[in-house]
Amino acid sequence: MEKTIIKDKLDRPLRDLRISVIDRCNFRCQYCMPADQFGDDFEFLPKSALLTYEEIERVAKAFVSVGVEKIRLTGGEPLLRRDLPILVKKLSEIDGLKDIALTTNGVLLPKLADKLKEAGLKRVNISLDTLNDELFGTINGRGVGTQPVLDGIEAAKKAGLKVKINMVVKKGLNDSEIIPMADFCLKNGFELRFIEYMDVGSSNGWKLDDVITKKQIYNILKEHYQLESLDPAYFGEVAKLYNYTNTDVNVGFISSVSESFCSSCTRSRLSANGQIFTCLFNGNGHDIRNFMRNGATDEELRNRITDIWNGRNDRYSDERTEETAKNRKKIEMSYIGG
Numbered sequence: 001m002e003k004t005i006i007k008d009k010l011d012r013p014l015r016d017l018r019i020s021v022i023d024r025c026n027f028r029c030q031y032c033m034p035a036d037q038f039g040d041d042f043e044f045l046p047k048s049a050l051l052t053y054e055e056i057e058r059v060a061k062a063f064v065s066v067g068v069e070k071i072r073l074t075g076g077e078p079l080l081r082r083d084l085p086i087l088v089k090k091l092s093e094i095d096g097l098k099d100i101a102l103t104t105n106g107v108l109l110p111k112l113a114d115k116l117k118e119a120g121l122k123r124v125n126i127s128l129d130t131l132n133d134e135l136f137g138t139i140n141g142r143g144v145g146t147q148p149v150l151d152g153i154e155a156a157k158k159a160g161l162k163v164k165i166n167m168v169v170k171k172g173l174n175d176s177e178i179i180p181m182a183d184f185c186l187k188n189g190f191e192l193r194f195i196e197y198m199d200v201g202s203s204n205g206w207k208l209d210d211v212i213t214k215k216q217i218y219n220i221l222k223e224h225y226q227l228e229s230l231d232p233a234y235f236g237e238v239a240k241l242y243n244y245t246n247t248d249v250n251v252g253f254i255s256s257v258s259e260s261f262c263s264s265c266t267r268s269r270l271s272a273n274g275q276i277f278t279c280l281f282n283g284n285g286h287d288i289r290n291f292m293r294n295g296a297t298d299e300e301l302r303n304r305i306t307d308i309w310n311g312r313n314d315r316y317s318d319e320r321t322e323e324t325a326k327n328r329k330k331i332e333m334s335y336i337g338g
């Protein structure tokens, strides 16, 4: 496939596409989909609004033709979308795509890990914020203990998928779990990434005071382990990685709040209903679903993506203040996929 490199207004190339395949979730994590706001009467997208797998494949191919090398499937909970391995297979056959990954809460992995691996998935990032059952049940808003996620992690490992663990850290909630989680991941050879609690959407009641910064977590870790800083593996890597000295295990920090990384942000996002977003915090989507359904050709699709990327100047996390966090129109994390 002929490939072009396109740049945005801040000279950043387009390299990654994060695709949200569904806006629903089986959890109600308090920092993402608080149960009181995503209740029984919450109106999720109807099935007809979701891009079909054929449509997602078409958009993905267009993105790859303008430079995308990595696709991540996310959600809501992506494993709730029926027959996800079919989509993984379609994407894994796209010429020029180097990496396909999935971000999941892990609960459905015992059922799906083998099928996903067979379909061409290489790796999964699994979210787990604590090893304490009671606390986990409180965080996920569904009272679910850690075992279903631990089973999912085990299933992914057994299936031969590379596993990373994502832990959102919120002050006073699960900061006591930093060392237990680090111990668990080091012992099992998983890369753990500590994620600063972000002001995504407008439902989680975010306050700067609730954020435990990368530096604070690093200082806690340093009391227990020897760490060596690693250079980024590629331009635009989200996590800052360290190696536990004399091991082959790494640990990472995703410091969107205290040390933002917008200057190397190469990520575009596609929502489940076919809107392209140029930043996790930019509430203005660009419709691509109706554009396709109204008969756009592949070339028109590619040109539209190029125009959207060329016009991009987002750097929300670089500009974040408590005021912007409150006042900007933002989309929910579960809709855009993180």
Ligand SMILES: Nc1nc2c(ncn2[C@@H]2O[C@H](COP(=O)(O)OP(=O)(O)OP(=O)(O)O)[C@@H](O)[C@H]2O)c(=O)[nH]1
Residues within 6 Å of the ligand: 072, 074, 101, 103, 125, 164, 166, 195, 238, 239, 254, 256, 265, 267, 280, 317, 337, 338
């Ligand atoms: N602010 C901000 N946060 C991001 C961005 N990309 C990913 N994240 C956050 O990073 C955390 C981990 O995301 P993942 O879905 O595991 O993706 P990733 O970290 O890019 O994964 P790898 O490809 O394995 O490095 C989530 O909280 C995301 O919301 C970004 O461009 N900006």
Ligand SMILES: C[S@@+](CC[C@H](N)C(=O)[O-])C[C@H]1O[C@@H](n2cnc3c(N)ncnc32)[C@H](O)[C@@H]1O
Residues within 6 Å of the ligand: 025, 031, 032, 074, 075, 076, 077, 078, 103, 104, 105, 125, 126, 127, 166, 167, 168, 195, 196, 197, 198, 199, 200, 204, 333, 334, 337, 338
């Ligand atoms: C929105 S979830 C979607 C995929 C899947 N349901 C999961 O939880 O892994 C993607 C990632 O965003 C993270 N996330 C959600 N809300 C967040 C917030 N307010 N701040 C930082 N990370 C958040 C989750 O922990 C997860 O690792």
Ligand code: SF4
Residues within 6 Å of the ligand: 025, 026, 027, 028, 029, 032, 033, 075, 076, 077, 105, 127, 333, 334
């Ligand atoms: S973080 Fe993931 S698992 Fe938790 S509510 Fe959001 S989408 Fe669901």
Ligand code: SF4
Residues within 6 Å of the ligand: 261, 262, 265, 266, 267, 278, 279, 280, 281, 314, 315, 316, 317, 318
């Ligand atoms: S805040 Fe927006 S521009 Fe900055 S790194 Fe995240 S997605 Fe990219």
